[in-house]
Amino acid sequence: MITPARSFSSFSSSQSSSHPSSDCSSHSSSSHSSPSSSSSSSSSSSGWHSFRSSPAFRLLGGLAIFSVAGVGSFLIARATQDAVDSFWQAVRKQNPQHATAFNGVLACSPSEQSRLFGLPISVACILGLNLVVFGLHYVAKPQWMFAHFFTSWDHVFKVRYFHTLLTNVFSHSSVTHLAFNCIAFASISPLVVSVMGDKHFTAFYLGAGVVSSFIGNIISVFAAPAGRHRSIARARPALGASGAIFAILGVIWLIFPERQYTLFLIPKPFRADEMVPTLGLFDMMGIVYDRFCYRFGRQPSPLGHGAHFSGLVFGYSYAKWGPLAQHPWVRKKMKWNQYMAKIQAEQQRKMIRR
Numbered sequence: 001m002i003t004p005a006r007s008f009s010s011f012s013s014s015q016s017s018s019h020p021s022s023d024c025s026s027h028s029s030s031s032h033s034s035p036s037s038s039s040s041s042s043s044s045s046s047g048w049h050s051f052r053s054s055p056a057f058r059l060l061g062g063l064a065i066f067s068v069a070g071v072g073s074f075l076i077a078r079a080t081q082d083a084v085d086s087f088w089q090a091v092r093k094q095n096p097q098h099a100t101a102f103n104g105v106l107a108c109s110p111s112e113q114s115r116l117f118g119l120p121i122s123v124a125c126i127l128g129l130n131l132v133v134f135g136l137h138y139v140a141k142p143q144w145m146f147a148h149f150f151t152s153w154d155h156v157f158k159v160r161y162f163h164t165l166l167t168n169v170f171s172h173s174s175v176t177h178l179a180f181n182c183i184a185f186a187s188i189s190p191l192v193v194s195v196m197g198d199k200h201f202t203a204f205y206l207g208a209g210v211v212s213s214f215i216g217n218i219i220s221v222f223a224a225p226a227g228r229h230r231s232i233a234r235a236r237p238a239l240g241a242s243g244a245i246f247a248i249l250g251v252i253w254l255i256f257p258e259r260q261y262t263l264f265l266i267p268k269p270f271r272a273d274e275m276v277p278t279l280g281l282f283d284m285m286g287i288v289y290d291r292f293c294y295r296f297g298r299q300p301s302p303l304g305h306g307a308h309f310s311g312l313v314f315g316y317s318y319a320k321w322g323p324l325a326q327h328p329w330v331r332k333k334m335k336w337n338q339y340m341a342k343i344q345a346e347q348q349r350k351m352i353r354r
Helices: 008-029 035-052 055-094 121-136 142-149 153-158 164-170 175-196 198-222 228-234 242-255 272-295 305-321 328-353
Strands: none
Touching: 121 142, 121 164, 121 175, 121 198, 142 164, 153 164, 153 198, 153 228, 164 198, 175 198, 175 242, 198 228, 198 242, 198 305, 228 272, 242 272, 242 305, 242 328, 272 305
């Protein structure tokens, strides 16, 4: 989750105020040229500025970003899904009785799930919603997007736009923000979908987004000192799917601790039981860092550390004590994880004695 430094409304107002200055500078520079050249240059520049400010230009830009981010996310998710399929084929060979489809909303075999473009249908639909909402930022009015696709303390408790706790999960502030979240979501979600099933995973993802947004707003406000800083924190907007993504990481941490993942710009793979707690500790430090930034008059971190940490706790708790923990296969898998942890601890003790 990202907390932008300023809202889309302030950005649009500053952008619109910058156009007259550019027009004046071009006019002053062209005043020394011939009348024909000045008229042609002014007409061409005014035509370009009018085209840039038109809805058609914003729509074309949104479609271009939409297609690039969509193709990249699709390719990564497709490669991840192939790895998940091979993983469950190995499970079928070792324990055929555990690899059959679960009853109810839980499912285990990826081949028995609904697919859309080769992906689990829940993953494909969530990625599509992220891209659609990001395209709306280029088409809809910035004030309307800020009111309905951002969240903050004032959004929820002052204006009572409770739906923003959910809608902000599908909204992103920049191409980089969208790409990072879509790549991370496409990389880790197919494995959890293969355990939960599409319906259960969709409900879990939406619930994790609402809970992480709500608790993230509370943490961001109470992390600031009382007084003027806390009033600023109440109006500080946030958006993004990272809180729900951290909830998925919490499930993987408990059920699949042996899975290895690579962080951005770090080529070395890390086990889930090493990477996820490190990210949680980083977010706890980020909450403390934000408090010191408020106290000493500095700009706090743009990352939503409160939403990240609350999403991680929600996902871990859901897999530990929630409905997912009641299924026999999940309980057997967690017992197996405990058994493997004991074996690894004994091996480490032997290495230390040597």
